[in-house]
Amino acid sequence: MTGPADPADRRPAPPAGGALCAVVLAAGEGTRLRPLTERVPKALCPVGNVPLLDRALARLAGLGLAGPATVAVNACYLGDQVVERVGDRAHLSVEPGSPLGTAGGVGKLRDWIAGRGVLVGNADAYLADPARPPGPDIAALLDGWDGETVRLLGQPAADPGAPGTFDGHVFTGFSLLPWSLVRDLPPVFGDLVRALWRPAEAAGRLSVVGYPGTFIDTGTPADYLAANLHAAGDGCLIDPAARVTGRCHRSVVGAGATVRGALTRSVVWPGATVDTSEHLRDVIRAGADLTVPAS
Incomplete structure (x- = not known):
């Protein structure tokens, strides 16, 4: 006789509208996170020593969505890095030239989506459920879905009437879209807010x-640092392949990094160095020559 199922092992029932697939949006330039994103696309910036894109794919895998038949990733800016990172873990949609935006990126994948409902996630959204990391904690989006309405994951806004x-509620990185709306999205630049969400809201379908x-x-250095500090908890999160001989307080240190100096509430990217004479505080260090303040 078996006991009740562990909530962390729960898989959502298929939506009433039929089969389901997922798209992770990873094509953007991440302009607010420059100069970090001049080296690495925002989707591959590490949070808690795990690239944001990998966190999104792990979250979808927790829902039973994995592999190129059911998960797609779009890429454009520094797209070769995204393509290499994804490998055969997902279907890849490479956008030529400039990114197509959230709506255009989904529109370019219409032939792959092919009649299914689609769970769309922003690669740069940091979601954490301490009870079930990395969780199928977005499964509530799918529970009881009729396959015809738009659903957004959200949290109460400080100003409920504010634009956006x-x-x-403020949007928290994942939406659920019916094929009846996705099938008409053109593969041209556009955003989901104007193309789908607001029209669905006006029609009572959101x-x-x-x-x-x-x-x-994680769009700004301050928020990116905040996500890393949340992942580190009350201590330091140091990759086993890092070498830390200096002092470390509430910081994250990546693989292959060398820290001889001191860290306070900072992030040291993989392979970066902190010299003996340095005390980094509230910054992100990349390589040996780039220090980005969080303020």
């Missing part, structure tokens, strides 16, 4: 599903 909110965990939009 939906039913008093709802917000609450996300009770931690959400951080």
